[in-house]
Amino acid sequence: xxxxxxxxxxxxxxxxxxxxxxxxxxxxxxxxxxxxxxxxxxxxxxxxxxxxxxxxxxxxxxxxxxxxxxxxxxxxxxxxxxxxxxxxxxxxxxxxxxxxxxxxxxxxxxxxxxxxxxxx
Numbered sequence: 001x002x003x004x005x006x007x008x009x010x011x012x013x014x015x016x017x018x019x020x021x022x023x024x025x026x027x028x029x030x031x032x033x034x035x036x037x038x039x040x041x042x043x044x045x046x047x048x049x050x051x052x053x054x055x056x057x058x059x060x061x062x063x064x065x066x067x068x069x070x071x072x073x074x075x076x077x078x079x080x081x082x083x084x085x086x087x088x089x090x091x092x093x094x095x096x097x098x099x100x101x102x103x104x105x106x107x108x109x110x111x112x113x114x115x116x117x118x119x120x
Contacts, residue, residue, distance in 0.1 A: 004023070004098065005112070015086065018086065021078055022034075029072075034079045036048040046063075050104030051079070054074075058070050059104055063089075068082065096110065
């Protein structure tokens with residue numbers, strides 16, 4: 001079965017950095033686009049970033065453009081999100097998701113999520 005296991009969350013100070021990893025299994029990772037999404041307290045799910053199956057194109061929400069970088073290693077079946085210049089409003093539960101179709105915001109599987117807290 002499909003499994004997406006996120007690691008690397010935690011506490012960071014404003015202006016700091018964190019890197020999330022998502023280990024994928026149960027499907028042919030290199031054939032699918034992948035996305036990161038997040039859910040802040042008392043808010044809905046927000047798409048953050050997406051990447052094509054071969055890593056050739058990446059996309060970002062305006063709220064994270066220029067601060068976050070999505071990447072993938074198809075040999076390791078792993079998706080990454082490098083988060084720099086973190087802000088308190090980046091505090092959320094972060095999920096990696098397997099994209100279905102051509103829309104980076106449509107998913108058929110997502111992982112358990114990792115908590116990212118940005119606070120001084």
